[in-house]
Amino acid sequence: MPPPKVSPDHLVVSEVFGPTFQGEGPHAGQHAYFVRLGLCNLACTWCDTKWTWDWDNYDPDQELTIMTPADVFAAVWDLVPIGVPPSRIVISGGEPLIQQRALYSFVQTAAHAGFRMEIETAGTLQPSGDLIDWVDSWNVSPKLDHSGNAKNKRYKPSVLYEFTQLRTAFKFVVTHPSDLHEVEGIVEECDIPRYQVWIMPEGVTPESTLAHAQAVANDVLQRGWNLTMRQHVQLWPDIHRGR
Numbered sequence: 001m002p003p004p005k006v007s008p009d010h011l012v013v014s015e016v017f018g019p020t021f022q023g024e025g026p027h028a029g030q031h032a033y034f035v036r037l038g039l040c041n042l043a044c045t046w047c048d049t050k051w052t053w054d055w056d057n058y059d060p061d062q063e064l065t066i067m068t069p070a071d072v073f074a075a076v077w078d079l080v081p082i083g084v085p086p087s088r089i090v091i092s093g094g095e096p097l098i099q100q101r102a103l104y105s106f107v108q109t110a111a112h113a114g115f116r117m118e119i120e121t122a123g124t125l126q127p128s129g130d131l132i133d134w135v136d137s138w139n140v141s142p143k144l145d146h147s148g149n150a151k152n153k154r155y156k157p158s159v160l161y162e163f164t165q166l167r168t169a170f171k172f173v174v175t176h177p178s179d180l181h182e183v184e185g186i187v188e189e190c191d192i193p194r195y196q197v198w199i200m201p202e203g204v205t206p207e208s209t210l211a212h213a214q215a216v217a218n219d220v221l222q223r224g225w226n227l228t229m230r231q232h233v234q235l236w237p238d239i240h241r242g243r
């Protein structure tokens, strides 16, 4: 079956879960709920959420649910423990900005209710002004050559430059110290301030994540960048969904 089409009236959702911790980036460790949207415009070889877009290996009928923005908000609200105030909602994917017209309605509702809104994106699609107004922080993860995507699909300098003007953490997934040269080129070309650059080791086990981090840590320090681990991988190494 083909995947559902994007619509301004509904969201194509993979999973809604929490409470948990944001596992990556400047808000790592913060109390959060996750809305993972389906569909992606890239196809990274090491993607750890292929069930959101890889229809050669996953069945969209099984993996995706069509929900109105109000239904998604109700699903998050049901997860909030009694007596606990709204915290952070992280919208992840897939590529959430494919669905930004319907996403706007959800983000506005949740922000009104007191949640801080964080959106994770690969930085290939420009966010609309409407959406920007309601988003507390952006987690932009430009994909490098090792992702396996063609450069003209994965790298959009003008979009990345626009994100430098917002509250953005640029999170680069690296697998090898040589990846840092490629990151440096993007940082220079897109004029990304060093305090906004976060290096994250690739890995789906605590051991591989730590090994990749240790291989680059000193170099990251010398370049004036930040380093983030993947807390959810360390805390729940055997759980790949819902954490």
Ligand code: SF4
Pocket: 040, 041, 042, 043, 044, 046, 047, 048, 049, 050, 052, 093, 094, 095, 122, 143
């Ligand atoms: S952009 Fe993200 S969701 Fe899409 S294929 Fe790459 S890692 Fe997976």
